[in-house]
Structure formats: structure tokens, C-alpha cells
Amino acid sequence: MRETDAIAEARRNLEVCNACRYCEGYCAVFPAMELRREFPATDLGYLANLCHGCRGCFYACQYAPPHEFGINLPKVFAEIRQESYVQYAWPQPMAKLFERNGTVVSVAAALITALVMIGTALFQSPDRLFGVHRGEGAFYAVIPHNVMVLLAGSTFVFALVAIAISIARFWREAGGGAGPNGKQGMGKPLMQAVRDALTLKNLGGGGHGCNDTDGSFATSRRNLHHALFYGFMLCFASTNVATYYHYGLGLQAPYGYFSLPVILGTVGGIGMTVGASGLIWLKIVGDPEPVSRRLLGADYAMLVLLWMVAVTGLVLLAVRSTSAMGVTLAIHLGFVLALFVALPYSRMVHGAYRFAALVRAAREH
Amino acid sequence: MVDLTRLYDVLVIGGGNAAMTAAVTARQGGASVLVLEHAPKALRGGNSRHTRNLRAMHQAPTSVLTEAYLEDEYWDDLLRVTGGQTDENLARMTIRASEAALPFLEECGVRFQPSLTGTLSLSRTNAFFLGGGKALLNAVYATAEKLGVDILYDTEVREVHLEDGFARAVDINHKGFPETVRAKCVIASSGGFQGNLDWMRQYWGDAVDNFVIRGTPYAKGRVLKNLLAQGVAQIGDPTQFHAVALDARAPQFDGGIVTRLDSVPFSIVVNQHGQRFYDEGEDVWPKRYAIWGRLIAQQPGQIAYSICDAKSVPLFMPSVFPAITAGSVGELAQKLGLDPAAVEATVREYNAAVQPGSFDDRKLDGCRTQGLTPPKTNWARTIDQAPFIGYPLRPGITFTYLGVKVNERARVLMDNGKPTANLFASGEIMAGNILGKGYLAGFGMTIGTVFGRIAGQEAAKHARN
Ligand SMILES: Cc1cc2nc3c(=O)[nH]c(=O)nc-3n(C[C@H](O)[C@H](O)[C@H](O)COP(=O)(O)OP(=O)(O)OC[C@H]3O[C@@H](n4cnc5c(N)ncnc54)[C@H](O)[C@@H]3O)c2cc1C
Ligand code: SF4
Numbered sequence: 063m064r065e066t067d068a069i070a071e072a073r074r075n076l077e078v079c080n081a082c083r084y085c086e087g088y089c090a091v092f093p094a095m096e097l098r099r100e101f102p103a104t105d106l107g108y109l110a111n112l113c114h115g116c117r118g119c120f121y122a123c124q125y126a127p128p129h130e131f132g133i134n135l136p137k138v139f140a141e142i143r144q145e146s147y148v149q150y151a152w153p154q155p156m157a158k159l160f161e162r163n164g165t166v167v168s169v170a171a172a173l174i175t176a177l178v179m180i181g182t183a184l185f186q187s188p189d190r191l192f193g194v195h196r197g198e199g200a201f202y203a204v205i206p207h208n209v210m211v212l213l214a215g216s217t218f219v220f221a222l223v224a225i226a227i228s229i230a231r232f233w234r235e236a237g238g239g240a241g242p243n244g245k246q247g248m249g250k251p252l253m254q255a256v257r258d259a260l261t262l263k264n265l266g267g268g269g270h271g272c273n274d275t276d277g278s279f280a281t282s283r284r285n286l287h288h289a290l291f292y293g294f295m296l297c298f299a300s301t302n303v304a305t306y307y308h309y310g311l312g313l314q315a316p317y318g319y320f321s322l323p324v325i326l327g328t329v330g331g332i333g334m335t336v337g338a339s340g341l342i343w344l345k346i347v348g349d350p351e352p353v354s355r356r357l358l359g360a361d362y363a364m365l366v367l368l369w370m371v372a373v374t375g376l377v378l379l380a381v382r383s384t385s386a387m388g389v390t391l392a393i394h395l396g397f398v399l400a401l402f403v404a405l406p407y408s409r410m411v412h413g414a415y416r417f418a419a420l421v422r423a424a425r426e427h
Numbered sequence: 428m429v430d431l432t433r434l435y436d437v438l439v440i441g442g443g444n445a446a447m448t449a450a451v452t453a454r455q456g457g458a459s460v461l462v463l464e465h466a467p468k469a470l471r472g473g474n475s476r477h478t479r480n481l482r483a484m485h486q487a488p489t490s491v492l493t494e495a496y497l498e499d500e501y502w503d504d505l506l507r508v509t510g511g512q513t514d515e516n517l518a519r520m521t522i523r524a525s526e527a528a529l530p531f532l533e534e535c536g537v538r539f540q541p542s543l544t545g546t547l548s549l550s551r552t553n554a555f556f557l558g559g560g561k562a563l564l565n566a567v568y569a570t571a572e573k574l575g576v577d578i579l580y581d582t583e584v585r586e587v588h589l590e591d592g593f594a595r596a597v598d599i600n601h602k603g604f605p606e607t608v609r610a611k612c613v614i615a616s617s618g619g620f621q622g623n624l625d626w627m628r629q630y631w632g633d634a635v636d637n638f639v640i641r642g643t644p645y646a647k648g649r650v651l652k653n654l655l656a657q658g659v660a661q662i663g664d665p666t667q668f669h670a671v672a673l674d675a676r677a678p679q680f681d682g683g684i685v686t687r688l689d690s691v692p693f694s695i696v697v698n699q700h701g702q703r704f705y706d707e708g709e710d711v712w713p714k715r716y717a718i719w720g721r722l723i724a725q726q727p728g729q730i731a732y733s734i735c736d737a738k739s740v741p742l743f744m745p746s747v748f749p750a751i752t753a754g755s756v757g758e759l760a761q762k763l764g765l766d767p768a769a770v771e772a773t774v775r776e777y778n779a780a781v782q783p784g785s786f787d788d789r790k791l792d793g794c795r796t797q798g799l800t801p802p803k804t805n806w807a808r809t810i811d812q813a814p815f816i817g818y819p820l821r822p823g824i825t826f827t828y829l830g831v832k833v834n835e836r837a838r839v840l841m842d843n844g845k846p847t848a849n850l851f852a853s854g855e856i857m858a859g860n861i862l863g864k865g866y867l868a869g870f871g872m873t874i875g876t877v878f879g880r881i882a883g884q885e886a887a888k889h890a891r892n
């Protein structure tokens with residue numbers, strides 16, 4: 063991490079926190095902070111990514127603005143997280159995409175969806191695009207299966223590689239867990255981090271919920287994130303099962319309403335829709351104080367994109383035996399593709415950084 | 428909108444823990460309640476917003492307290508710190524009631540830390556608020572709002588109209604506008620007067636300009652003074668306050684916990700002239716914590732300097748301000764603005780007097796000086812390993828002891844010993860009844876919660892009749 067204004071501000075904040083420690087039960091950041099007396103930039107990058115942005119420490123803080131100490135950890139940590147996404151982005155020239163990320167992600171999504179639409183229209187005759195297709199292979203009459211696999215597969219694999227390289231650099235620079243009390247083993251910390259990530263343990267203000275919108279505690283943010291995350295995972299599982307059906311069993315989509323891929327996809331899609339809508343709502347009604355205004359665009363863009371993917375998927379299910387199927391399919395696949403393309407250069411990467419930070423935290427204790 | 432022409436059942440003066448627990452309890456008792464808090468909303472909660480724990484009696488381990496802490500032990504602890512300046516009846520009643528204080532706060536949504544890793548190991552006697560006092564207050568305020576308690580911020584109570592022991596109305600200044608509010612009962616929970624430097628100047632002269640006030644600037648004692656002037660019985664020595672040693676770079680008000688410095692036992696402490704003035708190793712730090720404020724207040728310029736070397740650094744919590752470091756004692760003295768020759772002489776003399784021993788920072792280790800005045804009786808090690816570390820220290824005032832006299836029903840008493848008809852008090856404003864001197868960690872919040880609840884109950888009962 064480079065020395066920046068945000069890094070200096072976070073250091074100033076943590077020097078106050080380290081002399082106070084009232085918040086030590088809120089999340090993993092404070093125990094990790096207490097292991098240190100000094101805060102080099104790389105450690106701040108790690109601590110910032112460990113912060114889940116629950117805001118518990120902001121409302122609890124007797125030194126929050128207008129107090130002259132002006133302590134506001136969630137805000138400065140969000141800024142540093144953003145800086146870490148920029149600094150570790152791979153390939154580096156793409157880092158620019160994190161600036162004005164909201165616009166970038168929205169424009170990319172619109173553009174890619176439009177391209178898929180135009181492409182489909184160019185390659186398919188109108189009666190195919192607007193025709194009614196039923197039975198095995200109905201979708202592939204509009205967009206051939208191998209085109210779908212090629213586009214989605216290659217962008218997704220690229221996204222994974224890009225994120226993996228970024229995280230590897232982040233991990234190495236942040237000391238890879240060889241910090242104070244650094245332990246050597248990897249198995250246990252990994253298990254612990256998986257558990258913490260899957261349960262969002264740190265997004266619960268020490269067990270009673272976080273400050274979703276103001277000084278009062280609630281668990282809606284955590285539940286909504288769960289809905290979004292597990293919804294996404296179900297959709298992912300649905301795709302995998304469908305792939306197995308296709309190649310393993312020789313069965314072609316669309317599958318019946320009560321088939322495994324459709325059930326997984328439907329439940330997942332509903333989860334994602336609910337989760338993304340709720341999180342957008344919380345951002346709208348939330349207290350703006352502990353939030354970095356600059357970064358809001360990126361958050362909205364990502365949530366809206368996820369929402370679009372989910373909703374168009376559900377709509378596709380609803381209209382799949384009508385003449386609207388062709389267009390809906392093109393739009394849905396457009397958004398999915400946009401999601402994969404944007405993945406390594408959007409707020410979605412927070413999951414990977416957070417996970418790496420959790421592993422490191424588990425190794426330190 | 429709050430309707431100021433309405434006759435409230437209960438007016439609560441103040442917005443700290445003692446006020447809010449009273450407000451919630453009175454409302455639960457069926458009373459209509461208006462809270463009048465001088466501070467703006469963002470800075471509400473008085474000194475209570477800076478606290479971190481409360482001391483609670485308990486018979487068996489609870490979710491947040493280990494082992495047991497029984498009445499007699501609690502009472503012994505209190506007796507020791509107050510040197511007997513307490514009222515045994517009131518004190519024992521408070522101690523017994525502290526057992527129910529914790530569940531009450533939990534019901535108000537307050538969360539406690541499951542365990543503690545901080546420097547003071549108090550998890551047997553004290554329950555730590557998750558997020559500290561401000562988080563506690565947020566929860567109690569939210570509960571009060573949910574119950575329908577009305578709250579006015581930016582509202583200073585200027586006068587309580589007391590006639591024949593009957594509080595008829597209070598004059599307030601609400602966001603700059605004078606108003607009068609009537610009520611059936613009044614609960615005074617407006618804290619001490621440590622935020623009022625001019626009042627303290629009467630006893631301490633211009634030394635007060637060098638005092639740091641650790642908590643809220645809004646505790647000016649206006650209501651306290653007003654009540655005492657109307658024949659309410661006084662308790663506690665007006666000249667006395669609880670003071671600790673703080674980093675001298677602390678802001679004048681509201682610096683809270685982070686400006687404290689626990690380097691003293693592992694240092695020598697010199698005054699402006701570079702001279703030592705008290706045994707730094709007299710006792711373990713939590714116990715000795717409070718005497719150093721007063722010691723420094725009595726030094727010229729109300730300032731002192733803690734000096735140690737590299738060996739001691741890992742032994743105390745970091746201060747929020749950077750340590751002043753130097754390669755030699757003389758250079759350090761210069762950086763601290765002291766006479767290098769004087770400090771060098773003090774350190775030389777001290778080093779020569781240090782006796783061999785086996786150092787142990789976790790107990791009274793008996794490592795002492797020989798033939799030095801004043802001696803250092805524990806943790807005495809030579810100061811000879813660069814970098815040398817210094818911190819400037821000032822007295823930090825926590826609270827004042829002066830208060831109004833109350834009975835066990837939190838009812839304020841008049842000079843003639845008679846209870847007032849409808850005036851109650853809770854918290855710092857009456858703490859002197861029980862804590863006439865010294866301090867027991869976590870007891871301030873206990874007194875506030877216990878008396879807040881009693882005052883709330885009694886006021887609601889009185890309003891109903
Ligand atoms: C840094 C620090 C740390 C502390 N830590 C602890 C701890 O861990 N545990 C513990 O038990 N104790 C602690 N104490 C002591 C503790 O803060 C007090 O004992 C306790 O908060 C007293 O509560 P209170 O409600 O009576 O007063 P306060 O919390 O001080 O509240 C007084 C209120 O009255 C209001 N007020 C004053 N005058 C007027 C007026 N004229 N009109 C309207 N409103 C007015 C103020 O704005 C304020 O809201 C600490 C104190 C400090 C300074
Ligand atoms: S956020 Fe505020 S209350 Fe919490 S540890 Fe930091 S300084 Fe203390």
C-alpha cells in the first residue's frame with residue numbers, strides 16, 4: 063500500500079482506538095489492532111479489508127464528529143479498501159476502472175447487454191429471435207450453446223485469474239500472516255476464515271446486529287447480504303448442475319420447472335433479488351456520516367447489476383415458452399456476461415480481499 | 428414536537444446514565460416524562476459517554492462476570508477507598524441493588540463484552556459495555572424514545588423553583604429561548620460541576636487553567652448550585668475532586684479515556700524543576716491511579732514529566748500522543764523544556780540508589796531504591812537504555828464530590844433534614860452521599876443506574892398519587 067491521505071487518517075484514527083479499545087468486542091479489526099503499536103501502510107490495508115463496514119464502532123465512538131478527534135473508522139477504511147483494489151488490480155492499467163467505478167460498471171453493463179442483443183439480432187433471423195421455441199435446446203435456437211459457453215466461460219476464467227493475482231499480491235505485501243504472533247499453519251486459519259465469511263460473524267457487532275441505518279441495532283444488513291450471497295451461490299450451483307445435465311446426461315435446457323437446475327436457479331434468483339433490493343434500500347435510507355460518498359456509485363452499480371442478473375433470469379423463466387423468450391434470453395445473458403467482465407474491476411472483489419484478510423487475522427491469533 | 432405548556436408527570440434534568448435510567452424507569456411506571464439535556468444530540472450523555480464499565484454484585488458467574496462478588500467484599504472495597512467517608516446504609520443498599528442493574532441495562536438493549544483483554548483485569552467485579560458508555564447511552568436513549576419519553580437537546584435548566592420543599596417548575600433555555608416548564612416531579616441528574624472552571628477557581632485559584640477536564644464541558648453544576656442556594660442539604664467537600672494523571676497534550680475538555688497514561692510505575696516523575704516528588708512505585712497502578720492527579724495539581728505550574736527508558740515501553744498501554752524520545756537524558760530534558768543539568772542529576776542520583784532485585788511488572792516486586800528521598804519502593808530499575816522516553820503530565824479532573832443530600836428513596840433532603848416533596852436526584856449530583864472520597868472503578872455508573880431507577884420509580888409513584 064502507498065502512503066496516502068486515507069492511510070495517514072486511518073493511522074491517526076487507530077492511534078486513538080488503540081489507547082481506547084472500547085470497541086474490542088465488535089469485530090476482528092480491534093483484536094488485530096491490539097497486536098500492534100505502529101501501523102505501517104500495508105497493515106492498514108489489511109485492517110481496512112478486515113473491516114466489514116458494520117458501523118458499530120462509529121456509533122459507539124465518543125470521539126466521532128463533531129468531537130475534535132473526529133474518529134470515523136468505517137469511512138476511512140472504505141476509502142483504503144478502494145485504494146487497495148486499485149493498487150493490486152491486475153493487469154495494472156485496468157486499475158483506472160476503479161475510478162468513477164459506478165459509471166464504469168453501469169456503462170459496461172449497458173454496452174455488453176446491447177452488444178449481446180445486437181449480436182443475436184445480427185446472427186439470427188427475426189423469426190428465430192421473436193419466435194416461440196419449446197422443448198430441448200429451445201434457448202440454443204436463439205443463442206448457440208457453444209457461443210454461450212465460450213463467452214461466459216472465458217470471461218469468468220479471466221475474472222478468476224485476475225482476482226487471484228490481485229489477492230496474491232495483496233497477501234504478499236500485507237505480510238501474509240507473518241505479523242505479530244504469526245503462526246505457520248494454514249489449515250486451521252483457513253477453516254476459521256471460511257466459517258467467519260460464511261456466517262458473516264464480523265458483520266454482527268459482536269452478536270447483536272449492526273447499525274444498519276442509524277444508532278440502533280439490526281440484523282437486516284447481515285440477512286440481506288446472506289440472501290444475496292447464498293442466492294448467488296445457488297444460481298452458480300444451478301449453472302453447474304445444468305452443465306452436468308448437458309454434458310454428463312446429454313439433457314438440453316430448458317429443464318422442467320421442478321428440475322434441480324430450475325429450482326436452484328429460482329430460489330437463488332429470488333434470494334439475489336431480495337438481497338440486492340434490500341441492500342440498495344439500506345444505502346438510500348442509511349445515515350451518510352459513516353459512509354464515503356465517493357464510493358457510493360460503485361456500490362449502487364454493483365448491486366443494480368446483480369439485481370438485473372437475478373430479475374432478468376426470473377423473467378426468462380416466466381416467459382420462456384412465449385415469443386418474448388429470445389429477447390429476454392439475450393438481455394439476461396448480456397447482464398451475466400457484464401457481471402463476469404466487470405467482476406475483477408468492481409466492488410465484487412471485496413469478497414476476495416475480505417477473505418484474505420480473515421485468513422490473515424485467523425493466523426495472527 | 429414537544430409541548431412545553433403541558434404539565435409533565437416527571438421532568439428529568441440531564442442526559443447521562445443517571446438521567447436516562449430514571450427517565451426510562453419513570454416512563455415504565457406509567458408517567459409522562461420530559462428529559463432536558465444541555466448538550467446537543469451529538470454530544471449527549473455527559474461523562475457517562477466516556478465510561479466503560481460498571482461494578483456489580485453477583486452471587487455466581489454470569490455471562491459477563493466471573494466467579495462471585497458479594498456484598499461484604501464490595502462494601503470492604505468501598506470502605507477502603509473512601510476511608511469511611513460513606514453512609515453504610517445507602518452504600519449497602521446500592522451494592523445490593525447493583526445486582527439488578529445489569530439485567531435492567533440489558534433489557535434496555537445495552538450489550539456487554541463477554542471477556543476482557545485490556546490492561547486492568549476487572550472481569551470479576553466489573554461488567555464492560557460493548558462499545559463503551561456512548562453505545563450504552565445509545566441503547567438507553569433508543570429504549571426511552573420507543574417508550575415515548577420526550578427529549579429536548581440543547582436545553583439548559585437554569586433554575587428550579589423550589590417552594591417549601593416543593594419543586595413547582597423549572598426555567599430552561601431551549602436553543603437560546605427562555606421557557607418555563609411545569610411538572611409534578613423533578614429528577615435532578617445533572618452531574619457534577621467539574622465543567623465549571625470558574626467555580627473551581629474559587630478553591631484552586633488560577634491553577635485551574637492548567638487542569639484538564641476529562642469529560643463533558645456541559646457539567647457546570649448550575650442546578651446543583653441553584654438547589655444548594657435554596658436550602659437543599661449539601662454533602663461532600665466542595666474543594667475536592669477526583670483527578671488522575673493525564674498526558675498534558677490532552678484537549679481541555681472531553682478528551683476521555685485515551686489521554687490517560689499508565690507509565691508512572693515504570694518511570695520516575697519529575698516536576699518543572701527536574702525534581703522527583705513522590706514514590707512512583709508505591710502501589711499497583713489501578714490503586715494509585717487517582718492520587719497522581721492531585722500530586723501533580725500541587726506541583727508548580729501543575730505539570731510533571733514521566734521519564735523512563737526503552738526497557739519500560741512495552742509495559743504500559745500506548746498513549747494517544749506520541750512519546751517524546753531522545754538519545755540521552757539531557758536531550759530528553761531539553762525536548763521536554765526542562766533544565767538538562769537538573770534532570771541529569773536526578774536520574775544519576777536515582778540510578779545510583781537503585782538496588783538489585785528481580786523485576787516483575789505484574790506484582791509489587793520490591794525492586795527499590797536505597798537512601799533516596801522520596802524513595803521508589805517497587806519497580807525501580809536504572810534508567811540507562813536509549814531511547815529515553817518522556818511524557819508531560821497534567822491533572823485530569825474526572826468529577827467533583829460536592830452534591831445534594833438524598834435518602835434511600837432518592838428524595839432530596841433539605842437543610843433541616845426534611846425530605847422535599849417531589850424532588851429526586853440520581854448520579855454524580857448525589858454520589859457524594861456514598862462516595863465521599865476516593866473512587867472505586869465502575870462505581871459511578873452503578874450509583875447512577877441504581878439511583879436513577881429508584882428516582883424514576885418514586886417519581887412515577889408520586890405523580891400517580
Ligand atoms: C473519562 C471518564 C471515564 C469514566 N469511566 C467510568 C467507568 O468506566 N465506570 C464508571 O462507573 N464511571 C466512570 N466514570 C465516572 C462516570 O462518568 C460518572 O460517575 C457517571 O457518568 C455519572 O453519571 P451522571 O448521569 O450522573 O452524570 P453525567 O453523565 O455527567 O451526566 C450529566 C448530564 O447532565 C447534563 N446537564 C448538566 N447541567 C445541566 C443543566 N443545567 N441543564 C440540563 N442538563 C444539564 C449534562 O449535559 C449531562 O448530560 C468516568 C468518568 C470519566 C470522565
Ligand atoms: S472507535 Fe472510538 S470508541 Fe471505538 S475503540 Fe476507537 S476510539 Fe474507542
Ligand code: SF4
Nearest residue numbers: 089113114116117119
Ligand atoms: S467491522 Fe464494524 S466495528 Fe469493525 S471496524 Fe468496521 S465498522 Fe468498525
